[in-house]
Amino acid sequence: xxxxxxxxxxxxxxxxxxxxxxxxxxxxxxxxxxxxxxxxxxxxxxxxxxxxxxxxxxxxxxxxxxxxxxxxxxxxxxxxxxxxxxxxxxxxxxxxxxxxxxxxxxxxxxxxxxxxxxxxxxxxxxxxxxxxxxxxxxxxxxxxxxxxxxxxxxxxxxxxxxxxxxxxxxxxxxxxxxxxxxxxxxxxxxxxxxxxxxxxxxxxxxxxxxxxxxxxxxxxxxxxxxxxxxxxxxxxxxxxxxxxxxxxxxxxxxxxxxxxxxxxxxxxxxxxxxxxxxxxxxxxxxxxxxxxxxxxxxxxxxxxxxxxxxxx
Amino acid sequence: xxxxxxxxxxxxxxxxxxxxxxxxxxxxxxxxxxxxxxxxxxxxxxxxxxxxxxxxxxxxxxxxxxxxxxxxxxxxxxxxxxxxxxxxxxxxxxxxxxxxxxxxxxxxxxxxxxxxxxxxxxxxxxxxxxxxxxxxxxxxxxxxxxxxxxxxxxxxxxxxxxxxxxxxxxxxxxxxxxxxxxxxxxxxxxxxxxxxxxxxxxxxxxxxxxxxxxxxxxxxxxxxxxxxxxxxxxxxxxxxxxxxxxxxxxxxxxxxxx
Ligand SMILES: Nc1ncnc2c1ncn2[C@@H]1O[C@H](COP(=O)(O)OP(=O)(O)O)[C@@H](O)[C@H]1O
Ligand SMILES: [Mg+2]
Numbered sequence: 001x002x003x004x005x006x007x008x009x010x011x012x013x014x015x016x017x018x019x020x021x022x023x024x025x026x027x028x029x030x031x032x033x034x035x036x037x038x039x040x041x042x043x044x045x046x047x048x049x050x051x052x053x054x055x056x057x058x059x060x061x062x063x064x065x066x067x068x069x070x071x072x073x074x075x076x077x078x079x080x081x082x083x084x085x086x087x088x089x090x091x092x093x094x095x096x097x098x099x100x101x102x103x104x105x106x107x108x109x110x111x112x113x114x115x116x117x118x119x120x121x122x123x124x125x126x127x128x129x130x131x132x133x134x135x136x137x138x139x140x141x142x143x144x145x146x147x148x149x150x151x152x153x154x155x156x157x158x159x160x161x162x163x164x165x166x167x168x169x170x171x172x173x174x175x176x177x178x179x180x181x182x183x184x185x186x187x188x189x190x191x192x193x194x195x196x197x198x199x200x201x202x203x204x205x206x207x208x209x210x211x212x213x214x215x216x217x218x219x220x221x222x223x224x225x226x227x228x229x230x231x232x233x234x235x236x237x238x239x240x241x242x243x244x245x246x247x248x249x250x251x252x253x254x255x256x257x258x259x260x261x262x263x264x265x266x267x268x269x270x271x272x273x274x275x276x277x278x279x280x281x282x283x284x285x286x287x288x289x290x291x292x293x294x295x296x297x298x299x300x301x302x303x304x305x306x307x308x309x310x311x312x
Numbered sequence: 313x314x315x316x317x318x319x320x321x322x323x324x325x326x327x328x329x330x331x332x333x334x335x336x337x338x339x340x341x342x343x344x345x346x347x348x349x350x351x352x353x354x355x356x357x358x359x360x361x362x363x364x365x366x367x368x369x370x371x372x373x374x375x376x377x378x379x380x381x382x383x384x385x386x387x388x389x390x391x392x393x394x395x396x397x398x399x400x401x402x403x404x405x406x407x408x409x410x411x412x413x414x415x416x417x418x419x420x421x422x423x424x425x426x427x428x429x430x431x432x433x434x435x436x437x438x439x440x441x442x443x444x445x446x447x448x449x450x451x452x453x454x455x456x457x458x459x460x461x462x463x464x465x466x467x468x469x470x471x472x473x474x475x476x477x478x479x480x481x482x483x484x485x486x487x488x489x490x491x492x493x494x495x496x497x498x499x500x501x502x503x504x505x506x507x508x509x510x511x512x513x514x515x516x517x518x519x520x521x522x523x524x525x526x527x528x529x530x531x532x533x534x535x536x537x538x539x540x541x542x543x544x545x546x547x548x549x550x551x552x553x554x555x556x557x558x559x560x561x562x563x564x565x566x567x568x569x570x
Contacts, residue, residue, distance in 0.1 A: 052567060
C-alpha cells in the first residue's frame, strides 16, 4: 500500500531523514516511533504530498506521490501535528467542507460526515464553533477530518499529543478499531502508544531507521532474551544464587528486597521454573510477570543508547 | 471546477460570518451616507446659482459628472484601503493556523485554490461596490440618470478593484501575518496609481505612450465616461491574470521548499 524507497530530505545542510526504506501492507497499523526531531513528521509530510523529498520515492496505492499527487491525496487522510481546523467554522460544516474537498459527493456526503462524527464522539459539539472547543476536542475534530472521506490510508502525526489520559485511551481504542479497514501510519515518541495500537513498529532515530519489526519480535530484539519481574514476600539469602543456578538464567538483580529482575534466554518455561524455585525457597511468591514493557529499554537503547554510551 | 466552487463557497461563508467584512460594509455605508447627500446638496446649490448666472459649463451641470464621478473616485479611494482588509487573511491566516496543510494535502491544485479564493474576494468586493452603487441608483427617484453610463462606470470601478484583489491576494500569499499582508497590499495599491502618474512626468512621446498604457487611471477613465474599451478590458484582465498566476507560483513553491 505504501512503499518508501531511499527517501531523503535535507533542510539546507541538515539531513532530516536519510535514505529511509519501508513498506506498509494494506490494512496494517504501523507505529512510527522515535524521539523528537527524529524525522517522523518530515517523512509523513512527504508521504502525504505536502512537500517534496530531496531524493528517493514514495508510492501510495501504486501512485507515485510526485508524479500523481492528486491520486495519492484522494486516498489519504492526514492529521498533521497541529490539527488543521478553521476556528470560525462549525464542527459539522468543517467536516463537510473537508469531505467535499476530498471529493466526497452526493448521498455519501452526509453519511460520511455522520460516521466521522460518531466515530470520534463529536455528536454533542457538532453545532459548535471550533474556536470554542477545548484542545482535546480540537484534536478529535482533527482526527475526524482525517477519517471523513473514508480514505484507504490514514497518516496520523502524534494523534494523542496534548490529550488527557481518558481521551488518549479513547483515541487508542478508535485507532484499534480502524485496523483492517484502513492502512494506518501513526507517529509517536512514546512507546506505550505503539504498544497499545500497532502491529508493527518502525523505530527511527536521527533520520535513520534503526529497527522495524512486529511488536512481538521487537520485544526480544537483539538481546534474544526476555526479562521477568518477580515480587516476593521475603527473600531468603540464597535466593539469588539458587535462581542464578537455574538453566537459561542470565542475570538476577534485586531492585529492592522484595523486587527482582531476572534476565533469561528466550524459552517458554522460564516463568514456570522461576516460580517453582521461589516456592521451594519459601520466599512467598507475590507476583511474577513477563516484562513486555522492556521494549521501553530496547527503544531507549536503540535511540538514546549511542549517546549515553549504552544503557545496557 | 467543482473544487473551485467548494473553496469559493467556504471562503464566501467565511466573509459573511466574519465581523471584519460586516464592519467594512457598515463603515462604508456610514461614510457614504454622510458624504453622498452632501455632494448632492452641493450640486443642487451649484445648479441654482448657475440658473441665475448662466455661466457654468454644460458638462458640470450633468449629474453624472457633478455627483457620480466624485462619488466613484471616493469609492475608489476607499477600495485602496478596503480590498486589502478583505484579502489579507485569505492565505496568511491559513499559513499561520496551519490549515494550509489541509489544502495542500487535499486533491486540489494550487490553481484551484487561488481561483476559488480570488472569486470569493471578488464576491465580497462586489457586495461592497453594490452598496456604493445604491446611492446613485436611488437618486433615480428624483433625478433623470443615464443608467448605461452609470453601470459601465461602476463596472470600471469593479475591474479596478478586481486588480487590487489580485495584487492583494498575492501579498497575502507571501506572508504569515495578516497585518504585514495588509500593509504590503495598501502599498501595492497606491503604487499602481503612481506608476500611472508617469504620464504627467515624462517628456518623450514613446515613454508617454508606455505609461499611458500601463496607467490604471487612463484605462479607468474610459469606463467612467461610460465607454467600454477593449484595450482597457485586456489591460485589467492581464493584470489580474498576472497576479493570480504569481500567487499560484508562490503556493506551488511552498510545496517544494520546506
Ligand atoms: N522546516 C524545517 N526547516 C529546517 N529544519 C527542519 C524543518 N522541519 C524540521 N526540521 C528538522 O528536521 C528534523 C526532523 O524534524 P521532524 O520531522 O519534525 O521530527 P519529528 O517529527 O520526529 O519530531 C529536526 O532536526 C528538525 O529540526
Ligand atoms: Mg513531529
